[in-house]
Amino acid sequence: MRYLEEMRDHPTVDQIYKVLRRRLPSLSRTSVYNALSTLREAGLVRPFSMDGNETLYDANILDHGHFRCTHCGRIYDFDVKLPEAEQIELKGFKTYRRDVLLWGLCPICAEKPECENIKSIN
Ligand SMILES: [Zn+2]
Ligand SMILES: [Zn+2]
Known part of the structure; x- marks a missing residue:
């Protein structure tokens, strides 16, 4: 712990x-x-x-989102409020948790010349 x-x-x-x-x-x-x-x-x-x-x-067990840098692999926490996502209820499904996941380049990697042309993780 x-x-x-x-x-x-x-x-x-x-x-x-x-x-x-x-x-x-x-x-x-x-x-x-x-x-x-x-x-x-x-x-x-x-x-x-x-x-x-x-x-x-x-x-960190408080609600927060995660950003994964696809270049260095680091995962960053960010605060998030989900008023819209909280209203999503799928008929017949029981939702017990909601996550926000983002992928991209962190500020350090975004500056790297080799990352200049990266636009997607595929
Ligand atoms: Zn990075
Ligand atoms: Zn986290």
Whole structure:
């Protein structure tokens, strides 16, 4: 939890495991999974995914959006109010969470010459 609070970098289980193992050599991957699932059940971390492959863990449990830079891979938080999205109700579906996900170039990468012509992630 302290790691997630300090880093705020939306790590995967593997990233958490690699960093914490340096401090706790006896740590197992299973312990990390178990700790994350306990924190999740307690409502202290929020798992989410930007591309459907990897699960990322977020210690910021307030509603916020995510911007992923497609060049450096960094994920940035931003504040978001969703008055319109909150009104979307699909008939027969039960919505329990709403996310705003954006992809593009962060300010640092947008300045890089090699990124000049990037207009889409495909
Ligand atoms: Zn970037
Ligand atoms: Zn976040």
